Each structure stands twice: as C-alpha cells, then as structure tokens.
Amino acid sequence: xxxxxxxxxxxxxxxxxxxxxxxxxxxxxxxxxxxxxxxxxxxxxxxxxxxxxxxxxxxxxxxxxxxxxxxxxxxxxxxxxxxxxxxxxxxxxxxxxxxxxxxxxxxxxxxxxxxxxxxxxxxxxxxxxxxxxxxxxxxxxxxxxxxxxxxxxxxxxxxxxxxxxxxxxxxxxxxxxxxxxxxxxxxxxxxxxxxxxxxxxxxxxxxxxxxxxxxxxxxxxxxxxxxxxxxxxxxxx
Numbered sequence: 001x002x003x004x005x006x007x008x009x010x011x012x013x014x015x016x017x018x019x020x021x022x023x024x025x026x027x028x029x030x031x032x033x034x035x036x037x038x039x040x041x042x043x044x045x046x047x048x049x050x051x052x053x054x055x056x057x058x059x060x061x062x063x064x065x066x067x068x069x070x071x072x073x074x075x076x077x078x079x080x081x082x083x084x085x086x087x088x089x090x091x092x093x094x095x096x097x098x099x100x101x102x103x104x105x106x107x108x109x110x111x112x113x114x115x116x117x118x119x120x121x122x123x124x125x126x127x128x129x130x131x132x133x134x135x136x137x138x139x140x141x142x143x144x145x146x147x148x149x150x151x152x153x154x155x156x157x158x159x160x161x162x163x164x165x166x167x168x169x170x171x172x173x174x175x176x177x178x179x180x181x182x183x184x185x186x187x188x189x190x191x192x193x194x195x196x197x198x199x200x201x202x203x204x205x206x207x208x209x210x211x212x213x214x215x216x217x218x219x220x221x222x223x224x225x226x227x228x229x230x231x232x233x234x235x236x237x
Contacts, residue, residue: 002234003029005046007070009036009054009089012195016183018223022230035066040073048083048173048237049074051090053180055199057142058092058102071097083173083237087183088140091176095144095166098152098174105143109160110206112137112214115179121155121165125172126232130225135218136164136179139192143178173236181229184222189215 004023008014015023015030023030030050033040043049051074056064061071074097077084086094092102115136121127136158144163148154156165161178168174183192193200193208200206 001027001029002047002237003031003045004048004050004085005041005043006030006032006050006052007035007090008032008052009056009064009066010195012191013052013054013183015050015052016180016188017185018188018226019182019230021223022182022227025227026231026234028234035070036064040069043073043077043082044080048085049077051084051086051093053088053090053139055196056089058089058096067093078174081171084175085173085233086176088178088180089142091166091178092142092144094174094176095148095152098166098168099149100152100166101145102142103145105141105161107160108141108204109138109158110140110200111211112184112218113158113160115156115158115164117156118154120153120167124153124155124167124175125236126167126175126229127155128232129228134225135222137181137184137189137215137218137222138178139180139196140178144176173233175233181222181226184215184218184226186212186215186219 061067078097084094096102115134117132143161151169152166154163155167158164164178166176
C-alpha cells in the first residue's frame with residue numbers, strides 16, 4: 001500500500017471528496033497532518049508528500065509560522081527526489097521551493113472555468129487520457145509567476161492564470177496544480193463557500209449560486225477525470 005503524508009493548512013480545507021474516493025479506490029493511505037498544530041514526522045516513512053491548499057500566502061511566515069518548517073521539509077523532499085503533489089497553496093509552496101516566484105495573480109480566480117493542457121501537459125504521464133481542454137475548479141488570488149526556472153515546465157494554462165500546473169523536467173512525480181479539482185464535489189464547494197466567506201466577500205464579488213450550479217454540473221465528470229489523473233500519478237510513484 002502506498003502512503004502519502006498530506007499537509008492540511010486550514011481546518012475546513014481537507015483532502016476533498018474526489019481525492020478521498022480516488023485514494024480509497026487505489027488502496028492509497030492518506031495520513032493527514034494538520035500542519036498548523038502538529039509536528040512534521042519523518043517523511044522517509046512515506047511514499048510521497050501531498051500538499052493541500054489554504055488561506056496563507058507563501059511569504060506569510062510571520063502570520064503562519066508553520067510555513068517555515070513546511071518549506072524546509074518540501075526542499076528536503078525535492079533534494080531527496082521524493083514524489084510531491086501540490087494543489088493551490090501546495091502548488092505555490094512547491095514552486096517556491098523550486099526557485100520560482102509566487103505573488104498576486106492579475107485577478108482572483110474562483111469557480112469553474114476552462115483550462116488547456118500545454119504540449120508539455122499533453123505529454124506528461126499524469127495527464128495520460130485527459131483531454132487537452134479541461135474544466136478546472138479555481139479558488140485563489142496568488143499564483144506562480146513567469147518566468148519559470150528552465151528546469152520547470154508549464155503543463156496547464158487558462159485565461160485566468162498563466163501557470164495552472166507545473167512539473168520538473170525528467171521528474172514527473174514532482175507536480176503542482178493551481179486548481180482544486182480534488183475538492184470540486186458539491187459538498188466540498190458548499191463547505192468552502194460557507195467557511196471562506198471573509199475572503200470571498202472582498203471585491204470583486206462572486207455568485208455562490210453559479211458556483212454551486214457548476215459543481216452540480218461537473219461533479220460526476222470531474223470526479224471520474226480526477227480518478228484517472230490520480231491513478232496516473234500513483235502509477236508514477
């Protein structure tokens with residue numbers, strides 16, 4: 001059985017139902033680490049790291065001191081050639097450890113939008129069988145910014161964010177996704193809308209009903225697509 005250490009950054013932003021279902025179906029154990037109050041165990045006991053999203057920005061170590069140790073451990077994992085999969089903030093923390101810049105995106109990106117695999121994305125084994133044009137679930141204001149280090153590829157892009165996914169050349173198991181398809185179920189979306197009201201209330205406004213309708217429309221197809229993606233990723237490690 002594969003075991004992944006899951007870094008959770010917010011009490012309400014857990015792995016997400018699509019990720020839980022995918023891991024269960026593959027017999028993958030997800031060991032949840034609530035990093036804001038739990039010590040980080042020896043990562044050598046695990047087959048890889050899985051880094052979830054959350055409210056902090058990469059540079060907010062003063063407000064969120066746990067980021068210091070997490071960043072250190074992510075760098076250690078990369079140096080040890082350990083598989084790492086990041087979502088949203090996790091993607092940004094991974095990019096930061098790889099030497100990329102993270103900062104404010106040109107707009108907030110929230111809800112269900114269209115994304116496109118790049119040529120590198122189409123060739124990446126984690127996206128095997130995934131169509132070039134995909135629906136992605138977004139929930140962020142920060143982003144990984146160009147230019148990237150020469151050893152990092154862009155795998156997915158969208159009109160709302162230039163760098164939606166990255167991977168290290170020759171190390172496809174080090175992979176970051178800006179989008180949150182792992183948590184795009186109706187139940188997860190409703191929970192996020194309820195729990196993140198303070199951030200969502202800042203301008204520009206959002207339409208919660210439209211976001212819930214998107215979750216209802218895409219729940220089944222995105223769940224199946226995420227299962228295919230996650231199986232591809234586990235096959236890599």
